[in-house]
Structures are given as structure tokens and as C-alpha cells.
Amino acid sequence: MTSKGTITLVHLYPREMSIYGDLGNTRCLAARIRRHGYDCVVHDHHPGMPFPETAHLLLGGGGQDSGQSRVEEDLLAIGDRLRGLAADGTPMLMICGMYQMFGHTFLTHEGVEVDGLGILDVTTRGQSTRMIGGVVLDTEFGPVVGFENHSGATVLSPGQRPFGTVRVGHGNDGVSGTEGARTHHVIGSYLHGPLLPANPAVTDALIAPAVELATGRPFEPEDTDDRLADEARTRQIARLLAT
Amino acid sequence: MLRTMAAIVAGKTARLAARRRGGGGSAFPGLVAERVDPKILAKTLSRLPDGIVVVSGTNGKTTTTRMLAAIIAAHGKKVFTNPTGSNFTRGVISSMLTEVPLSGRLNADIAVLELDEGHALQFAKVVAPTYALLLNVARDQLDRFAEIDTTAKLLATLASQTTRCIVLNRDDPFVARIALSVETDDVRYFGTDPLAADRVPSLHEADVRFEDDFTPPQPTPRDGLLHPHDSRSFSVRFGEQILGDVTLQQRGLAAMINATAAVTMAKAVLGGDFHKGIAAAALREVTPPFGRGEVIDANGAPLELVLVKNPAGFTVALDTYGDEPVTTMIAINDDYADGQDVSWLYDVSFESLRANGVALTSGVRAYDMALRLDYDDVAVDTIELDLDAALERLLTAYAGRPTRIFCTYTAMMALRRTLAARFDLPDFGEDGA
Numbered sequence: 001m002t003s004k005g006t007i008t009l010v011h012l013y014p015r016e017m018s019i020y021g022d023l024g025n026t027r028c029l030a031a032r033i034r035r036h037g038y039d040c041v042v043h044d045h046h047p048g049m050p051f052p053e054t055a056h057l058l059l060g061g062g063g064q065d066s067g068q069s070r071v072e073e074d075l076l077a078i079g080d081r082l083r084g085l086a087a088d089g090t091p092m093l094m095i096c097g098m099y100q101m102f103g104h105t106f107l108t109h110e111g112v113e114v115d116g117l118g119i120l121d122v123t124t125r126g127q128s129t130r131m132i133g134g135v136v137l138d139t140e141f142g143p144v145v146g147f148e149n150h151s152g153a154t155v156l157s158p159g160q161r162p163f164g165t166v167r168v169g170h171g172n173d174g175v176s177g178t179e180g181a182r183t184h185h186v187i188g189s190y191l192h193g194p195l196l197p198a199n200p201a202v203t204d205a206l207i208a209p210a211v212e213l214a215t216g217r218p219f220e221p222e223d224t225d226d227r228l229a230d231e232a233r234t235r236q237i238a239r240l241l242a243t
Numbered sequence: 244m245l246r247t248m249a250a251i252v253a254g255k256t257a258r259l260a261a262r263r264r265g266g267g268g269s270a271f272p273g274l275v276a277e278r279v280d281p282k283i284l285a286k287t288l289s290r291l292p293d294g295i296v297v298v299s300g301t302n303g304k305t306t307t308t309r310m311l312a313a314i315i316a317a318h319g320k321k322v323f324t325n326p327t328g329s330n331f332t333r334g335v336i337s338s339m340l341t342e343v344p345l346s347g348r349l350n351a352d353i354a355v356l357e358l359d360e361g362h363a364l365q366f367a368k369v370v371a372p373t374y375a376l377l378l379n380v381a382r383d384q385l386d387r388f389a390e391i392d393t394t395a396k397l398l399a400t401l402a403s404q405t406t407r408c409i410v411l412n413r414d415d416p417f418v419a420r421i422a423l424s425v426e427t428d429d430v431r432y433f434g435t436d437p438l439a440a441d442r443v444p445s446l447h448e449a450d451v452r453f454e455d456d457f458t459p460p461q462p463t464p465r466d467g468l469l470h471p472h473d474s475r476s477f478s479v480r481f482g483e484q485i486l487g488d489v490t491l492q493q494r495g496l497a498a499m500i501n502a503t504a505a506v507t508m509a510k511a512v513l514g515g516d517f518h519k520g521i522a523a524a525a526l527r528e529v530t531p532p533f534g535r536g537e538v539i540d541a542n543g544a545p546l547e548l549v550l551v552k553n554p555a556g557f558t559v560a561l562d563t564y565g566d567e568p569v570t571t572m573i574a575i576n577d578d579y580a581d582g583q584d585v586s587w588l589y590d591v592s593f594e595s596l597r598a599n600g601v602a603l604t605s606g607v608r609a610y611d612m613a614l615r616l617d618y619d620d621v622a623v624d625t626i627e628l629d630l631d632a633a634l635e636r637l638l639t640a641y642a643g644r645p646t647r648i649f650c651t652y653t654a655m656m657a658l659r660r661t662l663a664a665r666f667d668l669p670d671f672g673e674d675g676a
Contacts, residue, residue, distance in 0.1 A: 024589025
């Protein structure tokens with residue numbers, strides 16, 4: 001099969017912000033892009049490095065507080081570029097810590113306020129207790145399963161779309177019933193798992209706009225065999241709903 | 244005194260009762276004894292003439308403790324240890340109950356104790372360790388300890404409460420840095436010899452907490468440095484002195500690093516009485532702990548049980564065994580003791596299994612494991628959630644072939660139990676986890 005085009009995937013801060021399986025989202029996207037007949041280039045972006053000229057799809061993960069403070073400066077330096085890419089419809093998936101940094105502000109449990117990029121219309125406040133456990137969501141991509149582990153409670157501004165509504169788990173703050181946030185093609189979420197491997201509908205929803213940006217043509221998917229992903233997802237959802 | 248005696252009686256009674264029920268759970272008698280006398284641990288251990296050695300860190304505690312106890316015992320010391328992986332305070336008390344007379348006077352010179360990193364501080368609050376051997380800090384069960392940084396802090400606090408000597412892993416930035424925060428003069432290191440560094444894959448997490456990288460001081464003759472020769476044999480260099488070659492009964496780099504840690508600590512404990520020949524001989528005799536590289540004779544074919552708990556451990560295990568033409572099964576559960584979040588499987592590369600494929604995935608998350616392998620283009624023959632059914636298939640459909648099972652903690656315990664009944668293996672205790 002000849003390649004239908006090349007997608008450039010940028011993984012933001014894989015060293016500092018990739019604590020728990022976040023690399024899995026990158027591995028999954030790259031594999032799935034190739035299975036759909038496109039080439040994929042993965043570019044790791046580290047603090048202080050120039051941001052790549054070409055970026056069709058951005059990924060960011062969760063980190064510890066120490067990792068988060070390491071990337072703050074760089075994130076502000078490339079902030080205008082990221083805001084521009086988001087507004088132009090570049091798909092992005094930001095998990096946990098990077099989801100928080102894509103909001104307006106993050107108020108740590110110690111009372112320090114950290115500025116975010118403001119791409120997602122959310123604010124986060126650190127809490128003393130962690131929200132940990134399996135999560136089942138209803139989303140426009142269908143049911144989604146994952147695992148959350150965060151102490152930040154995120155509040156959506158009125159008008160901000162969530163990524164999904166919570167059927168099992170805490171979600172953004174344990175009370176609103178919402179999980180994550182979505183603006184343009186940017187998804188922020190607390191879901192580890194990692195999110196993408198067992199939820200291929202979300203993966204394809206990120207790939208489609210990236211393909212359009214890269215090739216100027218609509219996404220032409222191949223028939224993929226998703227039986228393993230479907231089994232893993234539906235079984236885990238059934239288990240979590242039963243508890 | 245009376246209270247201690249009462250606690251020991253209560254604990255021993257609980258132990259007998261638990262035995263009669265045939266139940267596992269080695270922490271229970273310890274819980275009973277601790278209820279009666281909360282100071283029982285401190286009172287009993289603080290009387291030991293040569294003190295208390297604690298071994299902590301994410302990976303390799305059980306193996307290292309076993310090796311260290313064997314080396315010290317081979318030098319003629321009476322060693323009290325907690326050999327069943329009972330690494331919480333109650334587990335330690337439980338092990339003690341089998342050996343302590345009612346007077347509470349343990350018949351031992353020294354205690355060598357494996358301590359769960361999450362519970363090490365609780366232990367140190369009761370008894371200050373004389374020696375601490377700190378192995379590594381890896382992503383393990385983040386739903387339990389929340390963050391690696393937190394685990395690193397726990398170990399640093401444990402080190403600061405240690406009275407005589409601390410042995411640190413110089414290759415693990417989280418552990419090596421602990422040297423900066425302790426007051427004891429005697430800080431030693433173990434690690435891989437910088438001269439052999441190119442033969443050792445990078446196993447440790449990046450420590451991004453600080454701007455500057457902490458560089459451990461130049462090795463001294465008190466520091467043990469590993470030279471791996473092949474998958475089973477190695478030597479350890481202390482300055483000009485070489486210990487080895489040693490061939491372990493357990494294969495792989497992880498076991499060699501554990502052995503290096505153990506001899507470095509043994510040298511610190513024994514001082515001038517340490518003999519490298521005795522240490523090497525003791526290491527050769529150490530059998531792997533249950534399920535940690537243990538080889539079981541399954542109707543004439545070797546079946547290897549390899550416990551995997553986190554990305555670092557799984558990566559080392561695959562590095563040791565991955566490309567051998569052996570029938571492979573992977574069993575993943577997600578109970579509390581396994582870690583409930585299986586995301587970590589995506590931090591491991593399974594490419595070394597691609598050539599031979601995987602015969603079976605099993606456990607509660609068998610489909611997630613098969614999916615993970617699919618993303619690395621590793622073919623899976625059968626997915627069987629039920630562990631016993633999967634084991635049965637492995638033993639019948641692949642009869643006569645060498646097999647290997649990589650398994651998480653509760654999957655290992657369940658499989659080991661079935662294998663013990665089937666092949667008449669010795670019984671074993673359970674973790675306090």
C-alpha cells in the first residue's frame with residue numbers, strides 16, 4: 001500500500017509529563033495512523049527546544065508536581081503557537097497534568113496560582129484527597145473507559161463542553177458529573193488507561209482532522225480489526241458498572 | 244514484660260488458629276500481637292546485638308533480603324528475617340512469632356528485614372534501623388503511593404532515621420540523591436561499574452525534581468560495583484578486590500543488581516569479618532523466592548514463574564528472557580496488590596516477544612494485555628481470563644516444552660497455589676499486601 005500522506009505527531013514533554021502510560025497514547029496513535037495507510041513521524045518536544053515547524057497532532061500527558069514546574073516556562077514560551085494551532089483546528093489530546101495546564105489557572109493545594117494556556121475554558125484547584133479509580137463515560141464517540149488518578153478538581157466555565165459525562169468515577173471534580181473538556185479538536189481529560197488503545201473511536205476522531213491538515217483531503221480510513229479493543233473496553237465497562 | 248508475653252501468647256494462638264483453618268494471610272497473627280502490645284516489635288528487635296538491617300525500594304526487596312540474610316548467616320551469625328514477603332510491620336511481627344519464646348528474647352544476632360516502602364516509616368517510628376539498604380524508586384502502583392516523588396521522600400526519611408550506615412543505589416537518581424539529606428557518616432553505594440555501563444540498559448526513572456543532576460562521588464573500596472558476564476554470572480568489584488565469578492540460581496540482570504546490593508550491605512555489616520569467598524558461596528546457594536524467577540518442574544519441562552509489578556521490572560525481565568524461544572503466557576490482574584491501573588503496560592516494550600509470539604494471555608485484564616501486545620505486533624494464540632483454565636491449556640497444549648509465565652502479584656499467588664497442589668511443591672506464605 002502506498003502512503004496516503006505523512007502525519008507529524010508532536011509529543012509534548014515526554015520526559016517530564018509522561019508518568020503513567022501516557023506514552024501508550026503516542027504509541028497507539030502512531031500505530032493506528034500507519035494501519036490507516038498513512039506515514040507517521042513522532043516528534044518529541046522537550047523544554048527549551050524550538051517547537052517544530054510542522055505539527056498535525058499534539059499529545060501531552062500527566063506528570064508529578066516536579067515535572068509540571070519544569071515545563072511551565074517552556075509552555076508559556078510556545079503558548080502563542082499552541083493557541084494558534086488549536087484555533088486552526090489541530091487535534092490535541094491533553095491528559096491529566098497537561099489538561100490542567102491547558103486551562104486558565106491551576107491553584108495548587110499550597111495556594112500557589114499557576115497560569116495555564118487558556119485553550120480550554122477551565123480552572124483547576126488542588127485538593128488534599130486524590131480521586132482514584134476506574135471511570136466510565138458517555139461521550140459523543142460512544143462509551144469510553146479509563147482510569148483516573150488526580151488531586152486537582154477542575155471546573156468548567158459555563159459554555160465549555162465537557163469531554164464526556166460520568167457514569168462511573170469522579171470525573172472533573174467529583175460533583176459536576178462532567179469529565180474533561182473539548183474545544184475545537186482539543187480534548188482534555190483525566191483518563192489514563194491509557195485512553196486511546198481501548199477507545200479507538202476517540203483515536204480516529206483525533207486522526208481525522210490531523211489527516212485533513214496534513215493532506216488537504218478528508219480522512220480515508222482502512223478497515224481496522226478492533227475486536228480486541230472492543231472486548232477490552234466493553235468488558236471493563238461491564239465490570240465497572242456492576243460494582 | 245507481662246504485656247509482651249501476653250502479646251506473644253495471643254499472636255501464637257492466632258497463628259495456630261489460622262493454620263488450622265488452612266488460611267493464608269501471614270499478617271493476621273502479627274496484627275493480634277500488635278493489638279495486645281503495640282511496642283512488641285521495638286522491644287524484641289532492639290535487643291539484638293548486631294542491630295537491624297532494613298531493605299526497601301520498589302523492586303527486588305524479597306530477593307535482596309534473602310541474599311543478604313544468606314550471606315550474613317554464612318558468616319556464622321544468627322539471622323532473623325521475614326522471608327515470606329511479609330513486608331509490613333504486622334508481617335514482620337508474624338514472622339517473629341514463629342521464632343520468639345515467651346520471654347520475647349529472639350535467639351538472633353541481627354535482623355534483616357524487607358520493608359514495604361509505604362510502610363517503612365511506620366516501622367522506623369517504632370524501631371530505628373541500624374542499617375538501611377535502599378534499592379530503587381520505580382513507578383509501582385501509583386494508585387497506592389500516588390507519586391514517585393512521594394516514595395523517594397519516604398525512603399529519604401527512612402534513611403535519615405537510620406543510625407549507623409546507609410547503602411544506596413548509585414544508578415538510581417532518586418536513591419543516590421538521598422546521600423545529600425542524611426547525617427550518618429557511613430554512606431556507601433552499589434551499582435553497575437561505570438566501566439561496564441554500556442552493557443547495562445537504562446533502568447531508572449528520570450528524576451526531574453532538580454535543575455542539577457546529582458552525581459554520586461567517585462566509588463571507594465567500600466562500594467560494590469557490578470560486572471555482568473552473561474545472563475547468570477557476574478563479579479562485584481570493591482576497589483581492587485574482586486568478588487566472583489558468581490553464578491546465581493536466578494537469571495537476569497535484576498538478580499545480579501540485587502546480589503551486588505546484598506554483598507555491599509553485608510560488607511558494611513560484617514566489617515573486617517567479611518570474606519568474599521564465603522559471600523560468593525552463599526550467593527550461589529540462594530534459591531529464587533517463590534514466583535520470582537522460580538523454575539518449577541512441570542512433568543519434566545521447566546516452567547518459569549516471573550513476577551512483574553511495574554515497567555522497570557517488566558522491562559528487565561523481558562531483557563533477560565524476551566527473545567528466547569520459550570512458550571510464553573502473560574497473566575495480568577488488577578487487584579489492589581497488582582495496581583488497579585494497568586496503564587503501565589504501555590510503558591513496556593514487548594517487541595522482543597514478536598518473533599515467537601505469546602501463547603496465552605490470562606487474568607482479569609487478559610484482553611487489555613492482548614490489546615497491548617497487538618499494538619507491538621505480537622501475536623497472541625489464546626485469550627483465557629480464568630487463570631486455572633489458562634494454566635491447564637499451557638500444560639497440555641504445550642506439554643513438554645519449556646514455558647514461562649509473566650504474572651502480576653495476585654495472579655502469581657493464584658497460579659503458584661495451583662502449581663503447588665499439582666506438582667507437590669512446598670507451601671508458602673502470603674504478603675501482608
